[in-house]
Amino acid sequence: MVVFALMIISKSGGLIYNREFHTGLSKLTSNDYLILAGSFHGMHAITSQLSPAPRIPYITPQNNMLAPSPFPNRPTGIEVMESSHFRLQCFQTQTGTKFLLVTEPQQPNVDTMMKKVYELYADYVMKNPFYTVEMPIRCEKFDRGLDGFIKVRG
Amino acid sequence: MSGTPNQGPGLRYPSNKKSIYDRNLNRTKNAELSRAAFAYLFIEMIAYAQRGVSNVGDLEQKLNTQGYPIGLRLLDLLLSRSSNPLASIRPTRILPLLQFIAQTLYRHLFGRPADALEKSSTEPGQYMLFDNEPMVSQYVSLPRELSSLNCAAFVAGVIEGVCDGAGFPTEGVTAHSVGEQEQGKDAKAMWPDKTVFLIKFKPEVLEREEILGRGGG
Structure with missing residues (x-):
């Protein structure tokens, strides 16, 4: 069971967090990481345009009573990219932040892992008084939480 | 019927004829609040305290000031809520007061008692209250330029308010992170936020x- 890396991309396409969990990978420079994040952001936007638009929910007297959801059911774009050596899973939050997990191809339960990472992000990044939204994440407790979680899993 | 209540001025009674004065004061069970909601409120409190503040000491002082009125009010609230009539007398000696803070106040605020209470061996009149993982700093990661800040200064303000309200003026209650050198590396890793008040x-x-000691003894 191997998790290679985690990247978090802000809603404007900037890389705000990246972390490698596995040693012995060929190193990317921080500039490469920024380019990678930017290209993925663009590709994700294109693919979400390509995918067919979701059905507009039919308004009936019953569901008319409910308040409209502030988050429309948008097409999601790339969710998984697989190759012979890695699997890249993307999770986009309702506010547009993207989490990318790079794992081994046969890695099970990436969804649960993603959920846990999102939970750590919500707790230790969003609830941190000294974090500014859309800025690079430098939170000691988030790092520590990820370490503990990946170590336990791996 | 129109919605206008058919009542004169004065205290308005809800339909079940019970105003808030008829309800029990003891509503502490199931009265827990969302920790996430507090975390977001605390973010705003810190942002507010950071306005026009130049150094860490001033920031801690501002957080302390925010906590102080809470302590003043909580002292009376907790005493009037206590079910035992003997326990609703204000503490008049130092130890009962500190016990009240470490037990009753801490249980009310954080759902658990404080972790340790010690008397300073060097300075008379100085007491130390330990908290291994303060709830207020649970989600806080300090940036490098503020690494000496301890957000539990807010809790220190609450404690100071309780002491002052009970008639025990202090020269200030301060929150300090327990450093590595005092506790060793392992303890630091286990309780990274350990704080002493x-x-x-x-x-x-x-x-x-x-x-009082002479009179009572």
Whole structure:
């Protein structure tokens, strides 16, 4: 069971967090990481345009009573990219932040892992008084939480 | 019927004829609040305290000031809520007051008692209250330029308010992170947020304590 890396991309396409969990990978420079994040952001936007638009929910007297959801059911774009050596899973939050997990191809339960990472992000990044939204994440407790979680899993 | 209530001025009664004065004061069970909601409120409190503040000491002082009125009010609220009529008397000696803070106040605020209470061996009138993982700093990661800040200064303000309200003026209650050198690397790794609240009472409190001790002994 191997998790290679985690990247978090802000809603404007900037890389705000990246972390490698596995040693012995060929190193990317921080500039490469920024380019990678930017290209993925663009590709994700294109693919979400390509995918067919979701059905507009039919308004009936019953569901008319409910308040409209502030988050429309948008097409999601790339969710998984697989190759012979890695699997890249993307999770986009309702506010547009993207989490990318790079794992081994046969890695099970990436969804649960993603959920846990999102939970750590919500707790230790969003609830941190000294974090500014859309800025690079430098939170000691988030790092520590990820370490503990990946170590336990791996 | 129109919606206008058919009542004169004065206290308005809800339909079940019970105003808030008829309800029990003891509603502490199931009265827990969302921790996430507090975390977001605390973010705003810190942002507010950071306005026009140049150094860490001033910031801690501002957080302390925010906590102080809460302590003043909580003292009376908790005493009037206590089910035991003997326990609803204000503490008059230092130890019962500190016990009240470490047990009743801490249970009310954080759902658990404080982790340790010690008397300073070097300075008279100085007491130390330990908290291994303060709830307020649970989600806080400090940036490098503020690494000496301890957000539990807010809790220190609450404690100071309780002490002052009970008639035990202090020379200030301060929150300090317990450093690596004092506890060793392992303890630091286990309780990264371990905090000590230094409570230093004013000389007149100690004087009174001595008189009370003689009279009672």
